[in-house]
Amino acid sequence: MTKSIIALGIVGLTTLISCSPVKKALVNNIEQPVYEIAVRQVKDGKKADFEAARTAFIEKLAVQKGVSNDREFSSFYSLPTPDKLETFIGMTQYQSFKTPKKVQSNMGVVSKFMKFKKTMDLKAYVFVQPIEGGDFDLATLAKKQGQILEIAVRRVKEGKETEFQKMRKAFVDKVGKEDGVIQSWEFKVVGGDNTERLTVGMTVYENQEKFQKIGQATQTWAESAFFGTFEPVALQYAFSIK
Numbered sequence: 001m002t003k004s005i006i007a008l009g010i011v012g013l014t015t016l017i018s019c020s021p022v023k024k025a026l027v028n029n030i031e032q033p034v035y036e037i038a039v040r041q042v043k044d045g046k047k048a049d050f051e052a053a054r055t056a057f058i059e060k061l062a063v064q065k066g067v068s069n070d071r072e073f074s075s076f077y078s079l080p081t082p083d084k085l086e087t088f089i090g091m092t093q094y095q096s097f098k099t100p101k102k103v104q105s106n107m108g109v110v111s112k113f114m115k116f117k118k119t120m121d122l123k124a125y126v127f128v129q130p131i132e133g134g135d136f137d138l139a140t141l142a143k144k145q146g147q148i149l150e151i152a153v154r155r156v157k158e159g160k161e162t163e164f165q166k167m168r169k170a171f172v173d174k175v176g177k178e179d180g181v182i183q184s185w186e187f188k189v190v191g192g193d194n195t196e197r198l199t200v201g202m203t204v205y206e207n208q209e210k211f212q213k214i215g216q217a218t219q220t221w222a223e224s225a226f227f228g229t230f231e232p233v234a235l236q237y238a239f240s241i242k
Contacts, residue, residue, distance in 0.1 A: 036091065037124065050116075050120055072091075156230045180210025
């Protein structure tokens with residue numbers, strides 16, 4: 001019995017460390033949903049185990065009260081260098097900032113997550129709320145055939161916050177005028193792992209061909225200005241698989 005209690009305590013502690021809940025003080029709007037973003041890299045030789053554990057975990061997670069719109073994206077490209085391991089992006093909608101903590105206290109969810117965790121490493125893990133870009137609907141995000149999702153998890157360089165915001169807005173305005181850009185959003189990070197000075201942006205492109213043309217048109221300007229104000233944590237380009 002004592003060993004079982006200790007084991008449960010270790011599992012709970014490990015989960016809290018790797019899955020930090022939302023921080024109320026950072027929440028932009030307590031009446032609005034929060035979104036979990038997990039950029040996961042499959043451990044070498046663990047693809048089959050990863051897929052099986054992911055399915056089991058998501059099936060358990062999706063039936064929890066206050067959880068909705070679970071999505072999965074497969075990353076095909078990353079900056080500044082290609083990923084060496086296969087990378088997937090999971091996103092989940094929670095009814096309020098309180099929901100993640102309640103879900104993470106469910107031992108059934110914890111058990112499935114711990115098995116899943118053994119098959120992957122987290123490149124980025126955050127909870128966010130949209131603050132710019134208009135209505136955000138996770139259920140339809142980049143879901144049409146051929147659409148490309150760009151997700152940028154960035155760590156703003158210390159002392160560069162004002163410059164970052166100025167450059168970011170200029171970059172978004174520039175990209176937004178290009179043919180093939182459907183919509184862009186900016187998010188506030190309200191929880192997660194190692195979140196100091198983290199920001200998140202997303203853009204949906206009509207298709208891969210137009211995305212590549214836009215990338216070529218903005219590459220020089222972006223590298224010399226905006227990209228100099230932050231360190232990339234996870235800059236992923238992906239398509240929907242769920």
